[in-house]
Amino acid sequence: MQSDLPMGIWPCKELIDCTIDGLISYGIVQPGQHDNEGVPIVRVNNFNNGRLDISNVLRVATSIEENYKRTRLSGGEVLLTLVGSTGQTAIVSNDLAGWNVARAVAVIRPSQEIGAKWINICLQSAETKRFLDDRANTTVQKTLNLADVKNIPIPIPPISVRHGIESVITSINEKIDLNRRINQTLEAMALAIFKSWFVDFDPVKAKIAAIEQGEDPLRAAMRAISGKTDAELDQMPREYHAQLVATAELFPDAMEESELGEIPKGWAFQTADLLTEVGIGKTPPRKEPQWFTEGEGDWRWVSIKDMGTSGVFQQRSSEFLTSEAVSRFNVRVVPDKTVLLSFKLTIGRVAITDGTMVTNEAIAHFKLPLAATISSEYLYLYLKNFDYSTLGSTSSIADAVNSKTIREMPIIVANSDLIGCFTKSVIPIFEEMRNRQNEIATLGATRDTLLPKLLSGEVEVPA
Structure with missing residues (x-):
């Protein structure tokens, strides 16, 4: 009808x-x-x-x-x-x-x-x-x-108009989807490097195996880091070869026992609250709706459902708080480039803030000191690799994880030079992901502005 x-x-x-x-x-x-x-x-x-x-x-x-x-x-x-x-x-x-x-x-x-x-x-x-x-x-x-x-x-x-609108909107959506897929690939690359270096300890184990076999441990670590053969290493440009040597030298050549199993010699587990200032968000009284807005507001207020919708960087929120609410209820303001972690009901969603914002009480944030031992990129990738089932039994993990548990989370810390080297190598990847997220946001805003005008006939599709 x-x-x-x-x-x-x-x-x-x-x-x-x-x-x-x-x-x-x-x-x-x-x-x-x-x-x-x-x-x-x-x-x-x-x-x-x-x-x-x-x-x-x-x-x-x-x-x-x-x-x-x-x-x-x-x-x-x-x-x-x-x-x-x-x-x-x-x-x-x-x-x-x-x-x-x-x-x-x-x-x-x-x-x-x-x-x-x-x-x-x-x-x-x-x-x-x-x-x-x-x-x-x-x-x-x-x-x-x-x-x-x-x-x-x-x-x-008319069908010609319909196909024209479909073409315009589909083209924008395809550009958005391409950027998302590229970002997924970039994040997978960063996660793979982190896992190899700081979870599986591949360069360290390569050195140990080389020593046992009477081979060059530095060369073995270089192969583990780069994924290249000896012949390919010999063909590398001198500058890149020297950088690879310097990186391989930063890895120890032995393992030692820790309270959480074997780790590279000289590394250590430290609790999250020793490395960062761990803060928890807050929700003003829901019965007082004047503190909340859904369109635009003074402060982006992030909930678990918002995390993961943008990508690595938390850019959007579905609700906002007024400045008065943030002040009156002492809601902690989360700085730019701060790592967020969901820890209630849905555990293990991770993001990095893109600008200042606030969160609800289901999200912890890790504010790094000025002279931090680790970087936001390092912490983000660590939390993405973390096995959250270790924080409580599988059946009760949603109830077992609380703010105390989060503050006591063990974080592996390598020597500062290696963390600095790693951070320097992945910062361009994270910057590229941030830029592509910004482009996605711009394309999405363009589509959402254009679509109602196309559907109403206010804007004609190109012939």
């Missing part, structure tokens, strides 16, 4: 009339016991900036999934989150055929005439977000009703 809701100069249809089967459904209500061999399902926490992050997937027993064939995926569907972080969307790729979705996710099967790209773009418009926000139930947590979702107005311009 035609919708009488205004969406610019184009006629509209309700979302339900843009589907193949006239059906929009939510997924598995009671997943029950999951197992490694069951059917994977998409949950709200798998949505990440318009894409599906399937690195952490829940599987449910086949016998349970059999009862939800109506939401079994075949590829090409549009998914919409209904609970918690509502209004997130993603298009299902063909390689997820046979998967299913959780209760908090709606499955939309666009008609061939309309297409998944167009539905996905319209669902991300400011008009649709306002439509859903006005109808969301927020009694316990934000929830969308399927009846309202089915009534979402979808503008239907």
